[in-house]
Amino acid sequence: MNDHFIEFEKISIGFGDQPVLKEVSFFVDQGETLVIMGRSGVGKSVALKILMGFLKPDSGRVIVSGQDVTQWTEKQFQELHKRVTMVFQSGALFDSLTAAENVAFPLVGKPDWDDGKIQARVKELLDMLEVEGLADTLPGELPTGTKRAVAIARGLAMEPEAIFYDEPTTMVDPIMSAHVAELILKLKKTLKKTSIVVTHDTHLGEKLADRIVFLHEGRAEFFGPWKDFAASGDPLLKHFLAEDRLIPALDMVIGDPIDVSAQARDAKAQVSARNV
Numbered sequence: 001m002n003d004h005f006i007e008f009e010k011i012s013i014g015f016g017d018q019p020v021l022k023e024v025s026f027f028v029d030q031g032e033t034l035v036i037m038g039r040s041g042v043g044k045s046v047a048l049k050i051l052m053g054f055l056k057p058d059s060g061r062v063i064v065s066g067q068d069v070t071q072w073t074e075k076q077f078q079e080l081h082k083r084v085t086m087v088f089q090s091g092a093l094f095d096s097l098t099a100a101e102n103v104a105f106p107l108v109g110k111p112d113w114d115d116g117k118i119q120a121r122v123k124e125l126l127d128m129l130e131v132e133g134l135a136d137t138l139p140g141e142l143p144t145g146t147k148r149a150v151a152i153a154r155g156l157a158m159e160p161e162a163i164f165y166d167e168p169t170t171m172v173d174p175i176m177s178a179h180v181a182e183l184i185l186k187l188k189k190t191l192k193k194t195s196i197v198v199t200h201d202t203h204l205g206e207k208l209a210d211r212i213v214f215l216h217e218g219r220a221e222f223f224g225p226w227k228d229f230a231a232s233g234d235p236l237l238k239h240f241l242a243e244d245r246l247i248p249a250l251d252m253v254i255g256d257p258i259d260v261s262a263q264a265r266d267a268k269a270q271v272s273a274r275n276v
Ligand SMILES: Nc1ncnc2c1ncn2[C@@H]1O[C@H](COP(=O)(O)OP(=O)(O)O)[C@@H](O)[C@H]1O
Pocket: 015, 020, 038, 039, 040, 041, 042, 043, 044, 045, 046, 047
């Protein structure tokens, strides 16, 4: 036995005659953060969807919390989703509900969750994600990065054991992207939940990864600790890292705690000005 919380064992999947993942294996230990990295279209989101049961692999096994879930039914996965949650790239918030109502949504109607308890939990989560001033705001009024923070709060509402993030800093400007990265890092340090972060951003990977799996042409080209990835002599990995590091602006923003929350404050100021 081992204490891997999640295991991906020789997973293969293709669509039509296009193979996407070829015998990909990795694991995530309890409390650890795995970063899945690779170029656009390589199969990162597909890997997460297999873990969530939204796609079935052609071969291989998926183990979650010691159970082989590969052939589980939709109903069994619905149960699992209380323990393992995913924050979608789109955020997938309900547009007609406020930020607070979105976060409350998974809890409403659940046994043991009365109004007072839900409100306390929502406040705690909005505080944790540093969006407490935006509780009554509709998603349409929020910048993308702030929407992501609300979506993460909603993902954490049921206190899952594991959380997966799909490209949490993509399509967000550099300052907000650094802020979202800081929030995920804070959650990693304080909540210590088993996490998977899908990204093609090496800056984010370096900040968050205990281990990394690098996908290339359908295969797990590398799986191991971040420091081994960064120090690798493999030309393919070196090239990928070097290319991404050509974007220095993000690094500068990431070290600076004042700039990091500036945009969140701006957004709040704009919203409160509109609400006067
Ligand atoms: N449901 C699907 N049906 C057919 N092809 C798909 C499906 N989902 C993903 N693909 C294809 O699989 C490949 C990997 O996609 P994806 O995992 O979304 O890439 P990324 O690494 O950018 O997240 C792409 O070529 C995509 O078009």
